[in-house]
Amino acid sequence: MKNNGSKWKLFLAADLVLLALLAVLLAMTFFRKNPAQRQPQANGTAEDPAQAERLEEPETENQTEKPEEQTPQTPVSFQPHAVPGTEPDRLIVSSEIIVDDEVLEDPSLYEPWYAMNFQGPDTYTDVDGIVTFRGNPFRSAASVGQADLTKRTIRDLWSHATGALTFGDATWTGSGWTGQPLMERWSRQAKAHMNMHDWAKEKEDLVEVIYACMDGYIYFLDLETGEETRDPLYLGYTFKGAGALDPRGYPILYVGAGYDSNEGLSHAFIINLLDCSVMYTFGQGDPYSLRGMLSYFDSSALVDAASDTLIYPGENGILYLIHLNTKYDENAGTLTVDPDRMVRWRYNGSRTTVQSYWLGMEDSAAIYEHYLFIADNGGNLMCLDLDTLQLVWAADILDDSNSTPVLSVEDGRLYLYVSTSFHLGWRSSQTAPVPIWKIDAETGETVWQTEYECYSEEGVSGGVQSTIAAGKESLSDFIYVTVSRTGDAYSGVLACLEKSTGRIVWEHKAVYAWSSPVCVYDAYGTGVVLYCSCGGKMYLLDGITGQEENSFALSEGAIEASPAVYNDIAVIGTRAGQIWGLKIGR
Numbered sequence: 001m002k003n004n005g006s007k008w009k010l011f012l013a014a015d016l017v018l019l020a021l022l023a024v025l026l027a028m029t030f031f032r033k034n035p036a037q038r039q040p041q042a043n044g045t046a047e048d049p050a051q052a053e054r055l056e057e058p059e060t061e062n063q064t065e066k067p068e069e070q071t072p073q074t075p076v077s078f079q080p081h082a083v084p085g086t087e088p089d090r091l092i093v094s095s096e097i098i099v100d101d102e103v104l105e106d107p108s109l110y111e112p113w114y115a116m117n118f119q120g121p122d123t124y125t126d127v128d129g130i131v132t133f134r135g136n137p138f139r140s141a142a143s144v145g146q147a148d149l150t151k152r153t154i155r156d157l158w159s160h161a162t163g164a165l166t167f168g169d170a171t172w173t174g175s176g177w178t179g180q181p182l183m184e185r186w187s188r189q190a191k192a193h194m195n196m197h198d199w200a201k202e203k204e205d206l207v208e209v210i211y212a213c214m215d216g217y218i219y220f221l222d223l224e225t226g227e228e229t230r231d232p233l234y235l236g237y238t239f240k241g242a243g244a245l246d247p248r249g250y251p252i253l254y255v256g257a258g259y260d261s262n263e264g265l266s267h268a269f270i271i272n273l274l275d276c277s278v279m280y281t282f283g284q285g286d287p288y289s290l291r292g293m294l295s296y297f298d299s300s301a302l303v304d305a306a307s308d309t310l311i312y313p314g315e316n317g318i319l320y321l322i323h324l325n326t327k328y329d330e331n332a333g334t335l336t337v338d339p340d341r342m343v344r345w346r347y348n349g350s351r352t353t354v355q356s357y358w359l360g361m362e363d364s365a366a367i368y369e370h371y372l373f374i375a376d377n378g379g380n381l382m383c384l385d386l387d388t389l390q391l392v393w394a395a396d397i398l399d400d401s402n403s404t405p406v407l408s409v410e411d412g413r414l415y416l417y418v419s420t421s422f423h424l425g426w427r428s429s430q431t432a433p434v435p436i437w438k439i440d441a442e443t444g445e446t447v448w449q450t451e452y453e454c455y456s457e458e459g460v461s462g463g464v465q466s467t468i469a470a471g472k473e474s475l476s477d478f479i480y481v482t483v484s485r486t487g488d489a490y491s492g493v494l495a496c497l498e499k500s501t502g503r504i505v506w507e508h509k510a511v512y513a514w515s516s517p518v519c520v521y522d523a524y525g526t527g528v529v530l531y532c533s534c535g536g537k538m539y540l541l542d543g544i545t546g547q548e549e550n551s552f553a554l555s556e557g558a559i560e561a562s563p564a565v566y567n568d569i570a571v572i573g574t575r576a577g578q579i580w581g582l583k584i585g586r
Contacts, residue, residue, distance in 0.1 A: 078368070078414055078441075078442060080383055080385075080392045080441070080443070082392060082393040082444065083393075083443045083444070086393040086394060086445060087394075088382070088391035088393060088394040090394065091349060091351070091380050091394045092347050092350065092380065092391060092394050093350045094347065094348045095107070095345065095346065095348070096345075096347075097110050097344070097345055098288050098343070098346070099341070099342075100342060100343075107388075107389065108388075110388065110389055112386070112387055112389075113323060113341060114304060114306070115307070115370075115387070116309070116370040116386050118302075118370070119369075121135070121136040121137065121140050121141060122136075125247035126249070127185075127245070127249050128185040129184035129245070129566065130142065130144055130183045130184075130564045131182060131247050132182075132247075132301065132364075133178060133180050133242035133244070133299075133364045133467075133562075134300075134404065134406070134516070138368070138407040139364060139404050139405065139467060140407065140470050140472075142180065142516065142518040142562065142565065143520050143521070143564070144565070144567070145565075145566055145567035146521060146523050146567060146568075147520050147521070147565075147584050147585040149526060149528060151585060151586045152540055152550055152585060153583075153585065154538055154550045154551070154582055154584060155552070155583045156582055156583075157224070157226070157569065157581040158226030158581045159226065159580050160221055160228075160578070160579045161579075162175065162214075162217065162219065162573065162578065163215035163577060164214075164215050164577065165236075165237075165238055165261065167238075167260060170259065172214035172259065173214060173575055173576070173577055174213065174574050174575045174577040175214060175560070175573025175579065176214050176240045176258075177298075177515075177560040177561065178241055178242050178300070178364075178467075178516070178562050179214075179240060179560065180242035180300075180516075180563070180564050181572075181573070182209070182210045182211070182245050182564070183209050183564060183566050184207065184245055184249075185205070185206065185207045186208060187249070187330065188204075189330045190249070190251055190274075192333065193274050195276055196208075196230045197230060200222065200230065203222070206222060206223075206229065207222075207223040207566055208220055208221070208223070208229050209221040209223050209579075210245070210253060210273075212239035212241075212243045213573060213579075214238045214258075215238075215577075216234055216235055216236045216261065217233065218233040218243075218253070218255070218271075218276075219232050220232065221581075223569055223571070224569070224581075225581075226581050233271070233276045235257075235263075235269065235278075236261050236262065236263040237257035237258075237260075237263060238258050238261065239255060239256075239257060240259070240298050241255070241297060241298040241299060241300055242364075243256075244302065246303055247302075247303055248305050250326065250328045250335065251272065251273035252270060252271065252272065252273060252335070252337070253269075253270075253271040254271075254301040255271065256269070256297020256298065256299065256301075256312070256314075257269075257296065257297060258296050258298050259296060264284065265293065266283075266296050267282060267283040267295055267297070268281065268282055268283045268301075268320075270310075279335075279336070280337055280339060282322070282342070283295045283314055283316065283318075286316055288318060288346060289314075289316035289318055289346070290346060290348055290352075291315075294316050294360070295314065295316050296315040296316070296360075296362075297312070297314055298315060298362040298363075299312065299315075299361060299362065299363065302364075302365065302367060307323070308324050308326050309323055311386075313374055314361065315361060317347065317348075317359035317360045317361070319344070319346075319365075319374075320343075321343040321345070322343075323340055324337045324338075325337060325339060345389045347391075349379075349380055356426075357377070357378035357379055357426065358376075358400065359377065360376060360377045360378075361374055361376050362402050363375050363401060363402055363405070363467075364404045364467075365404075366407045368441070370387045371384070371385060371441075372384045373405045373407070373416060375397060375403060375418055377401070379396060379400070379401070380394055380395070381394065381396075381397045381405065381416075381439070381444070382394045383441070383444060393444035395439060395445075397435075399420040399421055399423055399426060399463070400423040400461065401419070401420040402421055402461075402466075403419045403421075403464050403467055403468065404418075404467040405417070405418045406418070406469075406470050406479075408470045408499070410499065413440070413441075414441040415438055415441055416437075416438070416440075416441045417437070417438055417439075417470060417479050418436075418439065418468070419435065419437065419463070419468065420435070420464060421461040421465055422455075422462045422463040422485075423456065423461050424457060431453050431454060431456075432463075433451040433452070433453055434452050434453075434454045434486075435451045436451075436497065437449045438499070448502035450502040450503075452483045452486045452493075453486060454484070454485050454486045455486070455489040456485060457489070462489075463485070464483055464484070466514060466515060466516040467516040468480065468481045468516075469516065469519050469529070471499075471527060471543060472519065473521050473527055474525050474527050474543065475519055475529075475544070476499075477498060477499055478497065478498060478505060479497050479499055480497075480531075480543075481495050481497065481517070482494050482495075482512075482513035482515065482516070482517060483512075484513055484534075485512050486512075487509070491509060491510075492510065492511065492512030492533070493507040493508060493509050493510075494510075494513065494529065494539070494541065495507050496529075496543070496546055506545065507546065508541055508546055508548060510535060510537065510539065511533045511537075512534055513532060513559075514560045515531055515533070515559055515561060515562050515563070515572075516531070516562040517529050517530065518530045518563055519543065520565050520568075520584055520585075528549065528584075529543045530565065530584065532559040534558040536555035536556055536576075537551050538551065538554055538563070538572065538582065539551045554572070554578070555578065557574060558576075559572065559574050559575070561573045561574070565584065568585050568586075569581055569583060570584050
């Protein structure tokens, strides 16, 4: 009995210890998740000792447990419609549909060959990589994977030189706006038939960086080392936009030229990445354009996999929907496209002739279900039904916009975050307010707007030239946006705004930026914000407080392009003619 009593006492003591440990863990969990312990401050200073201690120490806090997995939200209901003030005919005086070079006299007779149904941002592709500008049809992810953020540093891994291209009196160097690289981890079967160097075909964990630059070349690089995975492809046109890879994992690159060249008028290309041959082109001096012979493509395309349809907006004021008729055999290494139907949607705005506001779309489209959202050069934000090619609503965003709309699901509703630029002379010849909007994606109504007074100059617009980053995980309450030429003509801010109210939480001030910010996360959901300025620097900021954790000087010239991040490696090109690979975090 004595031995049994001793055992009982030992068990009782062990139980008490376990209960005590459980209480400690529950307390730690409460304090870690209690929002009151993580209130951000607009000036980057702390109100309490715990917050002040954190600001002094840039190490990531409380990385002792991984947060619970969150089920992605989807809208409970989504029935887009106009309301008073967003009726399309207030801003858009006409639109037409052209099917295989025939203008439909009665647009109601239009019959699509597809039933598009784009869902949330995580359903667009299973490809391991970044296949379009900002990653998906919500335009909400320029980073994939996770970084180790216990040390918040930026260090260079490699750089690769790019060149210049001259046409007439214009010389284009390096990488420009929007200029985001693409990345993909190809399957072994796909690589076996590619014109890669042998070592690249054999490297099991190879992630290939594909970067179309303004010198007329497309570069193919190893993400880890910057070594060329294959010879650069020279097409002889300036590529300002990001391009796009096929979301089905097919070895196809869709990319558009941003300027004419000695090779001819600019246009869009469909490129076979098995042998880097051009399979198809379109848009050259399109006779259906209401903007003359201009045929620039800065947008980043999307592909509806189910219907095999390419969706490509043009700066010529035409949205192209092309049935690709794709055939790809991965094992045999054969790939063809044979487009058998092209649909063009074109429009004309009410201000186009009156105030010389332009037609055309330089930003990239966001899509949910069969509804496409896009801003244009003439101050219009439009919602277009892809099933009928009829506008659902149109909102006035005042000015020439280069800001791609970003979709966000919040509390069962779908919202858009977007901004605009300040084109000199349209609204003012000195300074003008540049709003950042949260918009109800169902109706086009403004939920809130936050304004910055901005400067401009001819050819180098002020305001927001970038695409907004909508935070997730620890940053889910905030958006991040670079505002250029505010404060004075050469300054700018990276602003953190509260999603619910539009309140400015904090600002990071530096030389103005056109580059889009990127949120990078670790395994615990803790996020930091990465962005580049036209002063040649990359900055790493704490996403909650705005504290500058680190910076890295990449160039003496401007950085206009936007970075993409794979796990803990960021890739960015500069106007000075370098592509950089940089390690983020530990």
